[in-house]
Amino acid sequence: MLSKKTQYAFHALIHLAENADKGPILISEIAQEKSISIKFLENILLELKNAGILGSKKGKGGGYYLLKTPKEIPLAKIIRLLDGAIALLPCVSLNYYEKCENCRDEAVCGLNDVMGKVRDATLKILETKTLKDILTRNVSIL
Structure with a gap:
């Protein structure tokens, strides 16, 4: 969130x-x-x-x-800057990795596997969408 x-x-x-x-x-x-x-x-x-x-x-x-155009400001950059990790678990974070306290083996952890896929799907969107995408959508409601 x-x-x-x-x-x-x-x-x-x-x-x-x-x-x-x-x-x-x-x-x-x-x-x-x-x-x-x-x-x-x-x-x-x-x-x-x-x-x-x-x-x-x-x-x-x-x-x-x-300093940059809206097209040059990826949403992921803003989120990482202010909120830190985008991943839902620290063990799947690309920039803020930490081993989970209760995990015995990440290689066979089903939760790690699923959350890694969630991270990848989320990043695919957040790294390609920019402030311009938000602005384009906002035009109709302002």
């Missing part, structure tokens, strides 16, 4: 993408438009900035803006 933090990150990224022609956007505008606490949003945007997804400008006309 996506954390509130990741959901808010997607809402903020969508807002920035939809308003990219306006230049940098103030945190207060995003927070008000998307009903997100400014303090919580500051932390999220800072993480996205540190990861090279957003840029910021200080002073008059300042705010946050996308």
Whole structure:
């Protein structure tokens, strides 16, 4: 399940993408438009900035803006950045692997096998879908 933090990150990224022609956007505008606490949003945007997804400008006309086009921002990158592992079990995670405490042998563990397939199917979607795919879908509801 996506954390509130990741959901808010997607809402903020969508807002920035939809308003990219306006230049940098103030945190207060995003927070008000998307009903997100400014303090919580500051932390999220800072993480996205540190990861090279957003840029910021200080002073008059300042705010946050996308450094990449929506087509260049894979959903998996945002989820991993803010939530960590995408896999449902640590023993099948590609980037955050840990042996499960109760597992005797991963090689014959049926749960490991099934969850590995779930991970692969999930990644197939999340690594190919981008912020642009969300934006395209949002056009009809905004």
